[in-house]
Amino acid sequence: MDVKIPKPGDRGEHVKVLQRRLLELGHPLPQWGADGIYSWTGETAAAVRNWQEEYHVDGTLDADEWMAMLPPNEGAPLNKPEPLDGQKAIVAEYGEPWLDVQGWWKRYGAPADIGDAYRHIAKRGKIWVNRDIVGTVQSVFGKIAAAGMAEEIQSYDGCFSVRRKRGYADNWSVHTWALAIDINAATNALGTEPTLREEIVRAFTSEGWTWGGAWSRPDGMHFQYARGI
Numbered sequence: 001m002d003v004k005i006p007k008p009g010d011r012g013e014h015v016k017v018l019q020r021r022l023l024e025l026g027h028p029l030p031q032w033g034a035d036g037i038y039s040w041t042g043e044t045a046a047a048v049r050n051w052q053e054e055y056h057v058d059g060t061l062d063a064d065e066w067m068a069m070l071p072p073n074e075g076a077p078l079n080k081p082e083p084l085d086g087q088k089a090i091v092a093e094y095g096e097p098w099l100d101v102q103g104w105w106k107r108y109g110a111p112a113d114i115g116d117a118y119r120h121i122a123k124r125g126k127i128w129v130n131r132d133i134v135g136t137v138q139s140v141f142g143k144i145a146a147a148g149m150a151e152e153i154q155s156y157d158g159c160f161s162v163r164r165k166r167g168y169a170d171n172w173s174v175h176t177w178a179l180a181i182d183i184n185a186a187t188n189a190l191g192t193e194p195t196l197r198e199e200i201v202r203a204f205t206s207e208g209w210t211w212g213g214a215w216s217r218p219d220g221m222h223f224q225y226a227r228g229i
Helices: 013-024 043-052 063-069 087-094 101-108 131-146 198-205
Strands: 109-113 126-130 168-172 180-182 222-224
Touching: 013 043, 101 109, 109 131, 126 131, 131 198
Parallel strands: none
Antiparallel strands: 109 126, 180 222
């Protein structure tokens, strides 16, 4: 089950969730309020653009922006727990997000401030991840920036996505629990020779992350804070 992201032309409860959140964040909807209607030219799209501020403003929401729009766990701990081993251990710790995606995110989602060096890939210099890996995410991206490699990360391609693991009908992707990060997807596609710089890979692996580029079927874009899955 993927997160249903409100988009212009949509109607329904997921649009009301967006509109109520816009109101909570101080973006008024004076004419219609939370009416469940999201049009290209209406006040909801205007409020979305205001929320986006100067970064990639287009009046629509991508997956990460929608996760950011929902109220995350701002009090996330900055500790770094050990990576969990296997799907059973992850489910025991974090439950089954597919049963209530938005409810799960409200409990476990949190912003990781990776800094101004990454404004070219991350709106406001933040990405949204599992609350328990905020500390290690910030450390990893800090190491990459300190090595002068921030510009080598040309795209941030997501963290939280509730979906099955590609090619494995019975297994869930580690992205399901927001414990995986994809970067530079365009040049590191699944099954192709990875192109990431060694310094970037080392910044992750030195923190206990597993790199998909070392798998028998390389997935060079993929890093996960979990083992055995």
